[in-house]
Amino acid sequence: xxxxxxxxxxxxxxxxxxxxxxxxxxxxxxxxxxxxxxxxxxxxxxxxxxxxxxxxxxxxxxxxxxxxxxxxxxxxxxxxxxxxxxxxxxxxxxxxxxxxxxxxxxxxxxxxxxxxxxxxxxxxxxxxxxxxxxxxxxxxxxxxxxxxxx
Numbered sequence: 001x002x003x004x005x006x007x008x009x010x011x012x013x014x015x016x017x018x019x020x021x022x023x024x025x026x027x028x029x030x031x032x033x034x035x036x037x038x039x040x041x042x043x044x045x046x047x048x049x050x051x052x053x054x055x056x057x058x059x060x061x062x063x064x065x066x067x068x069x070x071x072x073x074x075x076x077x078x079x080x081x082x083x084x085x086x087x088x089x090x091x092x093x094x095x096x097x098x099x100x101x102x103x104x105x106x107x108x109x110x111x112x113x114x115x116x117x118x119x120x121x122x123x124x125x126x127x128x129x130x131x132x133x134x135x136x137x138x139x140x141x142x143x144x145x146x147x148x149x150x
Contacts, residue, residue: 031055059096059104067092067109069134074111077128081121087114090129 022036030051031044043058045051056064071090078085089112097105111129113122 028052059094062104063092063094063107066107066132066134066138069132070109070111070129073132074113074125074129077125078114078117083117083121084114088112 022034024032024034027033027042029044030049031042031054034041034043041061042055043061044053044055045057047053049057051057067090071088074090075085075088078088091110091112092107094107095105097103111126113125117125
């Protein structure tokens with residue numbers, strides 16, 4: 001369920017032990033920097049949308065987050081079972097909804113297992129990859145509170 005707070009409200013933070021923080025700051029034009037645990041990512045918009053196309057869009061990072069989470073879980077499964085991760089790939093395609101509000105309409109995620117994956121491991125690999133944290137979050141959406149700092 002998504003909630004939007006009134007413009008003057010500051011969201012209450014989750015309990016301290018569960019807080020994961022990141023910060024986004026304006027760089028130039030439509031470009032923004034995302035700071036996460038000392039790492040820096042950039043987002044921008046394509047030129048035809050008014051940006052300078054210096055980085056992926058936030059929507060592309062959303063799809064990339066799902067794909068990389070699926071890949072991570074698949075890789076951990078392979079490692080746990082002594083199987084080579086070399087060649088493991090995840091391909092993701094998404095389409096945007098044609099109506100409002102602006103949002104992703106469909107996401108197709110395909111796990112391309114490493115060459116030589118035994119047939120009897122394929123179903124389990126898919127089952128594990130299908131339960132990554134990002135995928136689980138999309139199936140059980142978090143409460144989202146958006147506010148303005150006073």
